[in-house]
Amino acid sequence: MSRHRAPRRVGPTLARLVLAVVAASGGVLALTAPSAPPSPSAPPSATAPPSPPPVTLAAAAPAGAAPTRVRVPSVGVDSTLERLGTDAAGALVPPGDFGRAGWFTGGPVPGEVGPAVVAGHVDSWTGPAVFFRLDEISVGAEVLVDRADGTTVRFAVTRVARYAKDDFPTAEVYGPTTGAELRLVTCGGDFDQADRSYLDNVVVYARAAPQPV
Numbered sequence: 001m002s003r004h005r006a007p008r009r010v011g012p013t014l015a016r017l018v019l020a021v022v023a024a025s026g027g028v029l030a031l032t033a034p035s036a037p038p039s040p041s042a043p044p045s046a047t048a049p050p051s052p053p054p055v056t057l058a059a060a061a062p063a064g065a066a067p068t069r070v071r072v073p074s075v076g077v078d079s080t081l082e083r084l085g086t087d088a089a090g091a092l093v094p095p096g097d098f099g100r101a102g103w104f105t106g107g108p109v110p111g112e113v114g115p116a117v118v119a120g121h122v123d124s125w126t127g128p129a130v131f132f133r134l135d136e137i138s139v140g141a142e143v144l145v146d147r148a149d150g151t152t153v154r155f156a157v158t159r160v161a162r163y164a165k166d167d168f169p170t171a172e173v174y175g176p177t178t179g180a181e182l183r184l185v186t187c188g189g190d191f192d193q194a195d196r197s198y199l200d201n202v203v204v205y206a207r208a209a210p211q212p213v
Contacts, residue, residue: 155206180208
C-alpha cells in the first residue's frame with residue numbers, strides 16, 4: 001500500500017519536499033493506511049444548507065481564519081471541513097467521514113498566500129462520497145471556502161489533472177506559490193480489483209479570484 005507523505009508544515013518558503021503518493025484502500029481515497037477502514041458516512045441530511053456568507057477578496061481576508069466549509073456549485077459539492085493532520089510517519093490522515101472533505105492544517109489557510117490543500121474520498125463500499133464528481137469540474141468553475149470569521153474566499157479553477165499514484169506531483173501540490181491558491185485532491189482513474197485501489201489521483205488547481213461586481 002502506498003502512502004501520501006505531506007510536509008509537516010507548508011509555508012511560503014517550503015524548505016523541503018518529499019515524494020508523495022496518495023493511497024487508496026478498499027476502493028476509496030486513503031491518504032494514509034488506517035488500521036481499520038472508517039465507518040461509511042450517514043445519508044446526506046435533507047436539511048437545506050445555511051445561506052452562504054458574503055464573498056470577500058482573498059487579499060483582504062484576515063490571516064488565520066480557519067476554513068469551515070467548501071462548496072463547488074457546478075458539481076454539487078457542499079461539505080463542512082474536518083481538520084487533517086499527519087500520522088507518526090508523516091502520512092496525511094484522511095477524513096474519517098466519507099461524506100466530508102478535510103483541510104490539511106499543516107498548510108496555509110485558504111485565502112493566505114500558498115497552496116491550501118483540501119482532500120476527500122471519491123467513493124466508499126456504499127456508494128459515492130464527497131468528491132465523487134471532482135473530475136467533472138471545468139476550468140473557470142467557482143470554488144468557495146467559508147471561514148470561521150464569517151468570510152468566504154472565492155477561487156476559480158485553473159486546471160484539473162490526473163496523475164498515476166506513483167508519480168504524485170508533490171512540488172506542484174504543496175510547493176510555494178506567489179498568491180493564494182487551493183488544491184482539491186481525491187482518487188480517480190481505473191479501479192484495480194486485485195489491489196482494491198484506484199490507480200490515479202485527481203487534483204483540481206484553483207486560484208483566488210476577486211469578488212464579483
